[in-house]
Amino acid sequence: MAGIRTTIGASKPPQERHWLDFRVLSPRSLTLISFLSVLVIWEGVARTLGTSKATGASILPDITTTLSAFVAYSNYWAGGLGAGDTRMGFDETLWGATLGLTYNLGATLLRLVNGLAIGLVLGVGIGFLVSWSGLVRSVLAFPVHFLRMMPLLALIPLFAMWFRDKNTGSILFIAIAVFVLMFAATLNAVRNVSPYQSQFARSLGASELFVYFRVVFPGILPELRSGILLSLGFSWNATLASEFLGQHNGLGVIVMNAQEFGRMDLIMLSAVICIFSASLSFVFAGRLFSWLVRWAE
């Protein structure tokens, strides 16, 4: 009865909430709480685990140790802009560290963006052109599926061998991985376009070419969303993996170096920076894509 009354617009009687009822909190404050909990858990675990008996180093660096590792990025700056090369005897400074981090993170991002862009354009472009023919689509369905199942990360050494210039090698590797993903996503998206819209366009006097480029192409865009976000995630993996295997700069190189010197704190800090950058790139890509297909339901 009470339910009926509320549906016809009578004001709701104030309800008492249980103290555990999280609905009083806004989604934003819930996010903040979960973020703070992660920090608290991190600190707790770090203190509980303590130091390794064998090496004397902490097994999981706590938050302050991790943050103070920042200055070590100075060692990855070749000197200039007011900060000296630490290999030449200059001190580690915050400014040097900022430059070192910016340079290496920039190198990583450049690799990622180049590979992703080439892969996206070629994957969607060639996938779209090839999809013109339903026959080609059917013929390619199997090999494309096969390629998707391939452990792509295992191919990195192959690319490193094919291309002397390791940077070109890793960019091409990212591009090819993204190409395969987007090619498959595009074929699938074209298959799912409503035939009624094409018929409608044809009955309005549009040529087949006009229909394909002006109706089918915009029609597939919303469907490419998951493919693009998947590609972005994969690009992050592939970029870092290729840097682990041999590059002269990039966040992955710093991590490999830090491992050699047993700098757990620097590894942790680099991981945190990586997570933040990747999350930011996801938010940015998601927003950009939402704007592009703002017309979609």
Add this chain to the structure above:
Amino acid sequence: MEGLKAPAHRQIDNDTGDNRNSQTLARKSDANSSYTIELRNVTKCFRMETGEELVAVDGVSMSIRPGEMICVLGPSGQGKSTLLNLIAGFIEPTAGEILVRGHPVVGPGPDRGVVFQRDTLFGWRRVEANIAFGLEARGVPAAERRRIVERYLKLIDLEHFGKAWPKQLSGGMRRRVAIATVFANEPDVLLMDEPFVGLDYVLRAALHKVLLDLWADSRCTVFFVTHDIDEALALADRVLVVSHGRIVYEAPVELDRPRSAEALVSSHASELRLKIMHHIGSDSSTET
């Protein structure tokens, strides 16, 4: 041409003869033919997945005069939409001949506009760009396009929605845009495949008015498929009843336009409704 004609109007209970509605005067004439649409013994078979052959349209012949509004009635799955798709050129007949203004139908074309039952608006185009689609596809200059689009936005009473995305419109508004898109292209023939299914009575009545106004304005020939007898009586110059792929009944609707609610319950309308129901089958008594 006449020599090809198969036994016309097979099994047709034609109680109309040459009695024509005064409203359906010839609106467009063509040197080749006095009919806008002619079907000559058209048959369409589909092969089912089970290997059986389904005869969707079975030797249908009919002629539709220029400017006439025809309503094709019948239960679902009896061949109404197949007939429409054949005239639109989306599918080819297994046998027989379809002529539009004297020319055989080869594929879809801008002379035959289609309004579908489902929503076919282009979501990535704003309302005005949707209405301009056919004009753009046919290479009408931009200034001319703008003028036509503005005129149709006014006619469908959506003047302030030109810049809206389709997703921002209600179901009824989207139907109006779809209809305007087709009319803006000035087709000779308008094919409508149950375009107002699923809309409430008030909205339907409003859309009927929009359609009739645009039709009066353009004088095109309309082939309107529906399963709703009242809709057919409100709109049609002539109704055809299709059952099992054949035309089993045809009659003119001799009611003056605009048709009032009173006219639609007059003795002529009631008599016609009864005859249609009889030919559609007993199921039709549930139609409203």
